[in-house]
Amino acid sequence: MKTLTAAALCVAMALGLCYRAEATAAFDLLRQSAVSYTGSLPCGGWDCECAFRRQQSCCCVAQPLFELEEATFIRMVGLWEGLSHLNSQIEELTAGCKIAFTAAMLPMSGCLGPFTSNVSISYQSVSLNQGNGYNPALGIFTAPHAGLYSFSFTAYSSVGRAGQRLYQKAQLMKNGQLMASSWEDNREDSEDSSSQTVLLQLRQGCQVYVELLSGRQLCGDTQGQNTFSGYLVYPVSEL
Numbered sequence: 001m002k003t004l005t006a007a008a009l010c011v012a013m014a015l016g017l018c019y020r021a022e023a024t025a026a027f028d029l030l031r032q033s034a035v036s037y038t039g040s041l042p043c044g045g046w047d048c049e050c051a052f053r054r055q056q057s058c059c060c061v062a063q064p065l066f067e068l069e070e071a072t073f074i075r076m077v078g079l080w081e082g083l084s085h086l087n088s089q090i091e092e093l094t095a096g097c098k099i100a101f102t103a104a105m106l107p108m109s110g111c112l113g114p115f116t117s118n119v120s121i122s123y124q125s126v127s128l129n130q131g132n133g134y135n136p137a138l139g140i141f142t143a144p145h146a147g148l149y150s151f152s153f154t155a156y157s158s159v160g161r162a163g164q165r166l167y168q169k170a171q172l173m174k175n176g177q178l179m180a181s182s183w184e185d186n187r188e189d190s191e192d193s194s195s196q197t198v199l200l201q202l203r204q205g206c207q208v209y210v211e212l213l214s215g216r217q218l219c220g221d222t223q224g225q226n227t228f229s230g231y232l233v234y235p236v237s238e239l
């Protein structure tokens, strides 16, 4: 009987009577026997009714395999659920979160100001407005999503001749509160520029803009040197 031959070979191997080459030959023999076996299985099916009842043989391995398959399937379903939950969280967090704008003042020959009150500067030449947070008519950025934002502005002025007073002050505002400012007040320079970059935490709907202070002016910007830009560094679900 082939099964008995195989079992005998295995016992011999277990006793250390076979060398490696002989063991390989024995496995080959086992494999060939299994493949060429045409009779009915001693267990009558995949149900552990084997000649050696508790041995994990060709028959007995069926049940553990089914269990493993079941466990793997359940684990995969769990992983899939976890993954789709994570996916929807990411989508929720990043929904509409490509937010960035760049705007410059339109070229002008004269001056903006002076005015009798602080006036928000409308940077009307918009080269980027992802997420449509920036309103060029008002010069106001309204946060479409809560998060950490970066804002920059440059205030440039040229009064033309030396001896004329360079008198500029611009300030970055968040909902009416001063966040950053830059200024120049002298008669030595006829032109100058200054910049500010700040990181601000904004709630959705927060408004950020640059003001020109009352009594101050920005002059001679012919090439759009006065710019205002901002972008979302990262979103938060709510502050």
Ligand SMILES: *[C@@H]1O[C@H](CO)[C@@H](O)[C@H](O)[C@H]1NC(C)=O
Binding pocket: 117, 118, 171, 178, 213, 214
């Ligand atoms: C204009 O801004 C200046 C400087 O931040 C501030 O002192 C002043 O109160 C502001 N004026 C008004 C009317 O808000």
